[in-house]
Amino acid sequence: MPVYATTEELNATMYELWTAIKQDPDMGPKLLQSKMIAQFHYREPDGRITVDCSDGTEMKIYTGECAVKPVVEMFMKSDVAHEFWLGKIGIPVAILTGKIVSKGPVNQALALLPVIKPAFDLYPAIYSKHCSSAVAAK
Amino acid sequence: MNPFVFHSPTKVTFGEGASWTAAEVAKDFGATKTFIVTDAILMKTGILKPIIESFEENSYCLFTDVPSDSDVDTVDKAAAIAREFGANCVLAIGGGSVIDTAKVVNICLSLGGPLLDYQGLNNLSDRLGPLICIPTTAGTGSEVSMVAMVKNHKEGKKLLFGSRFLAPDAAILDPTLLLSLPPKLTAATGLDAITHGIESFSAVISSSPFTDAMCMEALKMLFENLPRATANGADMEARSATLIASAMAGVAFTNSGVGIVHALAHATGATFGTHHGLANSILLPHCMNFNMDSIANRYALISRYLNFSSSTNDNDAAAALIKAVSDISAQVGLPTRLRDCGIPVLDKRQLDELAFLASTDPAIMFNPKESSAQDIIGIYERAY
Structure with missing residues (x-):
């Protein structure tokens, strides 16, 4: 059974997580500096989040369809995203085993990884807040 | 033990003079028109002659303009010629730059569309046409690998392509081609x-x-x-x-x-x-x-x-x-x-x-x- 029951749960969790990253005094400015536009496509359930740092002044976060053209796109099952944010699966193994598809300049995506690492600690609480199965499991 | 996936889809043939069977190998893949990618220096040495002569007239098209530091312009030029020729197989003869160029040409030839759409890892959704590689150096491993890298000199960037579909279908290892390597x-x-x-x-x-x-x-x-x-x-x-x-x-x-x-x-x-x-x-x-x-x-x-x-x-x-x-x-x-x-x-x-x-x-x-x-x-x- 997928860890997210619905697209709404998934999008709400990811939106809050990226908002926390945006507001973090360390992670937020570093991401803005990258000027990266990254889009994450999830399936089972479907979901999409776009993180736009392109203007260097404000990180914009969009869920669902959006008109912004991403520089880097990552495609994965929602369960893989969950494992990633829990620190249970590394990007290298996920790529080698075909669990993550990366489109665009991979090096730019990799540059973000060390920056967002502190968000691993924030994820479990945000996930529990939005995800019905996590609440039920308590 | 680590969880792992192991791919080794490339048929490897080894032998002195094995490269002279390239045309047969291409035929085994159903090829009728083979696009041969190599470089001018190798052409000059004459060692490619028996390989090229193994192909019937009009069944191949030769592209020898791969520089040592190949880039997207070379890929675009080669892909256009390959399309015009109606190639249904790509044969790379050379070192890493030639083989990587041929791999990316094969993406363009097989899938069409803008090359940048395929940049990334696991980002090819479909099998490509047959690709045969004959290395003339012993080092890059590109003849069996699932990655290719080409530069975009204009933008000072390198483009990485990685997918199991990029692995060559056949690698022909012929040591006679290396005898004159400095x-x-x-x-x-x-x-x-x-x-x-x-x-x-x-x-x-x-x-x-x-x-x-x-x-x-x-x-x-x-x-x-x-x-x-x-x-x-x-x-x-x-x-x-x-x-x-x-x-x-x-x-x-x-x-x-x-x-x-x-x-x-x-x-x-x-x-x-x-x-x-x-x-x-x-x-x-x-x-x-x-x-x-x-x-x-x-x-x-x-x-x-x-x-x-x-x-x-x-x-x-x-x-x-x-x-x-x-x-x-x-x-x-x-x-x-x-x-x-x-x-x-x-x-x-x-x-x-x-x-x-x-x-x-x-x-x-x-x-x-x-x-x-x-x-x-x-x-x-x-x-x-």
């Missing part, structure tokens, strides 16, 4: 293969018993035969062994990844144009020293297998392997310092840029030890 190139490409073997074996998060076995045997063959192949280019046994070992190391690294040596060599190559194998050979012992506290046990396994040490102490055995790496580089006549490769002294800003390039290179994902920018600069300075 000693320096033999040595540098051979050290590239040694680096693949050591880094793939060291990739503890992604290696598997399959890749380990390939690495061990490849390294044994390379350490035993590279000095011979470099000293005497006509030594067919040594040429054969290094060619086979290079492909084996290629199968290993394409399944388990490489590491910090390749990340730094890519950064050095992108900044100064340093030959990839040469940069690897200089950086390898310094990077191994950096990784020692994380992976001495793995280095020790290689060291004992290759009889560089019989010590039961992992650090001692690993140190013997690092010494053997330095020794073989010196033995085959390669410079051991980056400053001897025409690289100028770098200021702090340049060092920071180099470290950033290396730290965001995909190869570094697989290194057994995490590295900070300062760590990378430290390695570079020790290698300088």
Whole structure:
């Protein structure tokens, strides 16, 4: 059974997580500096989040369809995203085993990884807040 | 044990003169029109003649304009010619640049659309047309790998393509094509293969018993035969062994990844144009020293297998392997310092840029030890 029951749960969790990253005094400015536009496509359930740092002044976060053209796109099952944010699966193994598809300049995506690492600690609480199965499991 | 997926889809044929069967191999894949990708220098040597003559007239189209540092313009030009010809098979004959170019041409030819749409990892959704590779160096492993890299000189960027669908359908290993390879190139490409073997074996998060076995045997063959192949280019046994070992190391690294040596060599190559194998050979012992506290046990396994040490102490055995790496580089006549490769002294800003390039290179994902920018600069300075 997928860890997210619905697209709404998934999008709400990811939106809050990226908002926390945006507001973090360390992670937020570093991401803005990258000027990266990254889009994450999830399936089972479907979901999409776009993180736009392109203007260097404000990180914009969009869920669902959006008109912004991403520089880097990552495609994965929602369960893989969950494992990633829990620190249970590394990007290298996920790529080698075909669990993550990366489109665009991979090096730019990799540059973000060390920056967002502190968000691993924030994820479990945000996930529990939005995800019905996590609440039920308590 | 690590969970792993192991792909080895390339049919490998080895033999003296095996390349002369290229037309038959193409026919086996149903090819009626083969697009042959190579470079002008190889054409001039005449060694490609029997391969090309194995094709019937009008069944092939020859593209010889691949530069040593191929880029998207070359790919676009070649793909346009291949489309015009109606090619349904691509044959690459050459070193890493030629083979990588042919792989990317095959993407354009098979899938169409803008090339940038396919940049990335696992980003090809469909099988490509048949691709046959005949390497003329023993080092890159590109003839069996699932990756290709081409530069975009105009934008100063490199494009990485990685997918199981990029693996060539066939690799023909013909040692007679290497007999005239100059000693320096033999040595540098051979050290590239040694680096693949050591880094793939060291990739503890992604290696598997399959890749380990390939690495061990490849390294044994390379350490035993590279000095011979470099000293005497006509030594067919040594040429054969290094060619086979290079492909084996290629199968290993394409399944388990490489590491910090390749990340730094890519950064050095992108900044100064340093030959990839040469940069690897200089950086390898310094990077191994950096990784020692994380992976001495793995280095020790290689060291004992290759009889560089019989010590039961992992650090001692690993140190013997690092010494053997330095020794073989010196033995085959390669410079051991980056400053001897025409690289100028770098200021702090340049060092920071180099470290950033290396730290965001995909190869570094697989290194057994995490590295900070300062760590990378430290390695570079020790290698300088």
